[in-house]
Amino acid sequence: MIRLENISKQNGQQIVFIEASAALQRGEKIGLVGPNGAGKTTLFRMITGQEAPDEGQVSVDRGVTIGYFSQDVGEMAGRSVVAEVMEAIGPVSAMIAEMAELEAAMGDPDQADQMDAVIERYGEVQSRFDEIDGYSLDGRAREVLDGLGFSQEMMDGDVGKLSGGWKMRVALAKILMMRPDAMLLDEPSNHLDIESLIWLENFLNAYEGTILMTSHDREFMNRIVTKIIEIDSGTLTSYSGDYEFYLEQRALSEAQQQAQFERQQAMLAKEIAFIERFKARASHAAQVQSRVKKLDKIDKVQPPKRRQTVRFEFQPAPRCGEDVATVKGVQKAYGSRVIYEGLDFQVRRRERWCVLGANGAGKSTLLKLIAGSSEPDAGTVTRGPSVKMGYFAQHAMEVLDGELTILQALEREFPQAGQAPLRALAGCFGFTGDDVEKRCRILSGGEKARLVMAIMLFNPPNFLVLDEPTNHLDIATKEMLVDALSKYEGAMLFVSHDRHFLAALSNRVLELGEDGPRTYGGGYTEYVASTGREAPGLR
Structure with a gap:
């Protein structure tokens, strides 16, 4: 259906592809993998015709429709969320408006002499509207938006007022509404909570077209793809099977x-x-x-390429007492919206709590209260006297000074440390050689996350409070973080939508729901087994 034949491509000094070939067949669900900068986005753009290969050919069978979801969602404003999603099928709102005008004209005696033309035009527009199943579009759009976590109020609200993350969900909903023959999905799992991720998994598994996607969520990838195409040093290599099988092969x-x-x-x-x-x-x-x-x-055999990996190095955390953090009788509300009423909760030494809950349940609020960045309306939040806390917040990356280099940012935080240990620290988090001279404003989301973690972990805390720490990390970096945190001996309290991260690190679960908090003695895997669901917000 889609073929890439001996393609070569060079961007500036970087050679992206060298006589690379691959094929996408009808109905295949394919994961596209490779290190950052390998050329995944370039491949998507060549398939959609936004870029052309320098040599070789990209061919798409006649009549095949392609939907492309990228991280660049463009401008959205001027209509409701549901109307924006419906526009993915065609100029739906314009058709509805024209039919309303024509209906009014048919009832206007002053336009009686033009009635034949009005009726003919109405028939044409209504016929096109029927072709796209226009009368069911509103319901379909709302069903998709509901699956992606939108409330009815948000669906009818102005799309232009949404945050960047929610606009990403709107852009994804538009592609899902199209139901093209082939979907190209560049990180569709970004910005989604567990409930939305699981809904999207079910949607894509039921979708009969071809999928080519990238994702930093290995569990999400494993549940959907049956084939992997790897980009490595300019070549494309195909593997049959899911992501785990690809790693083994x-x-x-x-x-x-x-x-x-x-x-x-x-x-x-x-x-x-x-x-x-x-x-x-x-x-x-x-x-x-x-x-x-x-x-x-003799044809020389080359050694296998060594992939660059980030290695997180934790120094031993200082020991703390048994009681790490205690929440007693806490009440918290934002305006008329009550988040907690009489919340009791305790973290003890060596416990690793993951916090689960639907959107708005108060997961991040709890972390802020325990970290001290927010105050309860009533009740108390206390930490043990020997507790040394490290807090990774969702907005942590925004506080980096964009004009400072990586090394300058580390020196500002640790003025007594000296350059040698700080360069070694940067190297542990993937910033080697001249990388330390990059200014913070040009760093990717993943690089900023790594820098914030480096600052947080230089003087090791014995209590880690982590709010979505893996949001901007690729699969390889997540693996290194999981490996390092599995050896960490301090207490942890964290929120994550990455199920592999949750299962690998938690030994306690706090579920926040409408019926109040519930605790589970085992980790996330035991929680799923005992409740029969992967997230509390699933319907």
């Missing part, structure tokens, strides 16, 4: 390549030693010459 392939490389290196060393030993002896000249020619003809 890639590891097996790398192990085999490493073994082949080592065998060939041993053989080459033996041949070179023979040549060096006997090259000066006339009696062995023919043998030496033969072996030299043999070496010239």
Whole structure:
């Protein structure tokens, strides 16, 4: 259905693709993977015709419709959310307005002499409206928006007043409404809570068209894709199976390549030693010459490429007492909206609490109260006397000074530390060499998140309060964070929509709901097993 044949592409000095080929067949659900900057967005843009390859060909079968969801959602304003989503099918609002005008004209005696033309035009517009199933569009749009977490009030509100994250959801809803033959989805799981993620999983699994998508959520990817296309050093390699199977196959392939490389290196060393030993002896000249020619003809096996990975290094956290944080009788409201009424909750040493709850249940509010960035209306929030807290907030990245370089930002936080340990710290979080001279304002979301974590963890806390710490991190960086946090010996309280992160790190669950808070003694995996649901807000 969609074919990429021997494509080559260069952006400035960067070679993105070198004679790369791949094919997307009807109904396939494909995950597109590769390191940041490998060319995933470029591939999407070439399929949609927004960019052309320097060499080779991208071909799409005649009549195939493509919907492309990217992180650049563009301007949205001037209509309601539901009307904006309906426009994905065509100029729906214009058709509705024209039919209303024509209906009024048909009842206007002053336009009797134009009635034939009015009736003919009304028939044309109504026919087009029927073709796109216009009378059911409002219901379909609301169903999609409801699945993505919009309330009825938000659906009827001005799309221009939404935050960037909610506008992303509107852009995603528009693609889902289109139901094209092929969907290209660039990080559709960003900005979604667990409830919306699970709804989207079900929607995409029921969708009969072709999907090519990227995602930093490995669980989301695993539940949808049945094929992986990997971009690596300009090539495209296809693997049958989900993301976990791809990881296994890639590891097996790398192990085999490493073994082949080592065998060939041993053989080459033996041949070179023979040549060096006997090259000066006339009696062995023919043998030496033969072996030299043999070496010239050998196809050299390359060692597997070592992927750059971020390694989080935690220093041992200072020990604290048994009582880390205590919430007693807390009340909190925003205007007339009551968040908590008499909330009691306690975090003890070595406990790792994940906080679950539907939108508006008060997950982030609880973290703010315990971190001290918000005050309760009534009740008390106390932390143990020897508790040293590290707090990662959703807005933490916004407080970075954009004009400072990475190294300057670290020096401002730790003026006594000296450059050597700060450069080592930056290296642990993926900023090597000249990277430390980048200004904060040009950093990606993931890079900003890593810098904030580096600042937070330089002097290790014994209590981590984390609000969506993985939002901007790619899969490889998330894996490193999970690996490091699994060895962390302090207490944790965190909110995340990443189910792999939740399952790997939690040993306690606090569920915030309309019936009040409920606690579960096991982690997220045990919570799912005991409740039969993956999130409290699922309907």
